[in-house]
Amino acid sequence: MFSDPALMQGLSCLALTGSVIEALRTVNTREALVTLMEAMTREMGFRYYALVHHDDLRVKRPDRVDLMDYPAIIMDHLIGQHSYRRDPVIRGCLFAGGAFLWSELHRIVQLDRHDRSSLERGVQAGLNEGITVPYLRIGERIGSCTFAGAHRPDRVGAYLGAAQMIGVFGFQAARRILCGETPAVSSPVKLHPRPRDCIILAGRGFSNKQIARALALTPRTVDGYLTEARRLFGAHDRTELVVSAVLAGEVGLDELRHRQPE
Structure with a gap:
């Protein structure tokens, strides 16, 4: 019925995403979430993933999501050396309207030599092409879900939509499991x-x-x-x-x- 390979891959991604979202909505332990994220990372052709709040994660806090599977050298650079604020991918989350490819980061923020050096450091550690999904919630730190280290960088774009949905539901699951987050109903304020x-x-x-x-x-x-x-x-x-x-x-x-x- 369908002969276009790109279309077929898109339909495959859509079917995959539906089942994963259902799993993310019901997962209830850190271990199960890690297993699910690792499986999705591999399925989309990546080596690494990260679900994090953009904050100082050197000290563990019960209200922060901190679930990273990055190379140790990158973990030390971002967290240990407290350089996450200057990271171009994290900065890009402030301006992107949704999931973005790292290779298109220059269209979102202006990159300087420090940014290019940071991206090159990532490439040397195995973090070449990636997809980052910003997570915004009123009243709290910005967060993100990232899939990085692509086996086939030329095919990463096909997973942009799937990564967007999986990233948002994945971060929600992480907040619920790691932070004990329960949905709060706000009381509306109506001004005269x-x-x-x-x-x-x-x-x-x-x-x-x-x-x-x-x-x-x-x-x-x-x-x-x-x-x-x-x-x-x-x-x-x-x-x-x-x-x-x-x-x-x-x-x-x-x-x-x-x-x-x-």
């Missing part, structure tokens, strides 16, 4: 129009007097609105209040573009 306007102007850098003048309110009223909003969000200052309102979806980032008060 005037307090919301005050937060937006505060986010643009307006003082209370400038906000009062812009909205035809008294400074005392503005202070009252912002104080009550901080209480609702559990924020300690104006910056935390603005960030909390954005993360809650009450204020859009585009609304915070600075404009001079009239």
Whole structure:
């Protein structure tokens, strides 16, 4: 029915991904997760994988995912020498919209000589082509799932979609097993129009007097609105209040573009 080899490989990846995702949703021990990740790494033609929060992992923490199967020399460089912050792949996670090939990293971030040296160090240790999947969750450190050290670098692109789905579900499984994470239901915070306007102007850098003048309110009223909003969000200052309102979806980032008060 299908004769295109690339299409056939894509369909094979899709079938493979469905069964793996189901397994990742039900896996309940670290050992079983490791076995599953190792099997998937081999199946996609890679030698190594990593499921990690981008944080200082020299000291073990119960709220951090730290599951790495990398060459010892790379582990020492990234973790032991605390150089993960400067790693171009980890930096790329801040700007990529989803799974990305290492060979296309230059399209995501500007690489300098230190970045190229870091990538070359990886190649020498067996980490040539790879796929990294960023994992973003509001309120916590960014994380990622990486498959690296390809046996056939020319075929890695065919697994980009599969890696995206497996990476996300794999990280969720790691959080659940390693961090004891249970889904939390957040209580929505609904701002009234005037307090919301005050937060937006505060986010643009307006003082209370400038906000009062812009909205035809008294400074005392503005202070009252912002104080009550901080209480609702559990924020300690104006910056935390603005960030909390954005993360809650009450204020859009585009609304915070600075404009001079009239």
